């Protein structure tokens with residue numbers, strides 16, 4: 177399997193606080209990898225460093241062989257790494273369909289003049305963008321809501337729209353920050369199937385932060401455990417579930 181992401185020695189300091197301290201992880205194409213750990217362990221900070229929200233204090237991040245640590249977020253997403261946030265971030269006043277079209281804009285192979293002149297290339301890109309938007313609406317069961325304002329969707333639907341919006345940008349790596357938070361058991365089951373479908377049929381890799389252990393254990397190919405910013409253990413779900421340090425960290429939290 178070819179390597180997609182390689183993170184080593186990732187460190188993030190906020191003044192005197194070392195929120196992330198020497199985290200390492202690797203991911204292959206078509207893999208679901210999870211980062212778990214108690215509250216405040218540094219998981220979201222790792223995401224913020226990988227996705228260009230923070231400039232890491234130290235360490236290297238390679239995506240498809242290219243060093244990306246410190247690049248701004250829009251460049252990283254153009255390279256094919258896109259993310260969701262712990263709290264839903266949609267254009268609430270726009271329709272569901274518009275949210276999907278806007279997401280693709282930065283990736284469309286067009287320029288201002290082509291748009292002004294409506295060149296054949298521009299029209300084709302527009303048509304493909306629309307087709308892709310409808311494809312993803314169908315995938316996440318939102319077709320009937322295409323013209324509704326995104327802010328009027330139910331919470332679980334908004335979360336699905338966020339994933340569709342990321343996918344419309346055609347990433348190689350999708351990063352999901354607590355996608356099951358606030359979902360009911362049926363919605364979580366649907367999310368479980370969707371994430372596996374993304375890996376198996378859409379060819380993307382998914383990096384997941386999640387507190388729902390059933391979901392994590394069900395779908396992960398590999399799990400990294402962090403505690404107080406530091407790597408604690410990693411392995412497949414069975415290895416992690418029975419790792420004494422992991423059990424201690426979670427029992428300590430309880």
Ligand SMILES: Nc1ncnc2c1ncn2[C@@H]1O[C@H](COP(=O)(O)OP(=O)(O)OP(=O)(O)O)[C@@H](O)[C@H]1O
Pocket residue numbers: 190193195213214215216217218219220221222
């Ligand atoms: N911008 C920031 N400035 C200062 N401290 C921060 C900042 N962002 C995160 N931290 C601190 O870094 C530590 C790790 O936080 P982080 O949000 O990454 O943890 P987490 O594992 O994602 O937690 P949770 O599971 O609760 O979401 C915490 O102590 C947090 O207060």
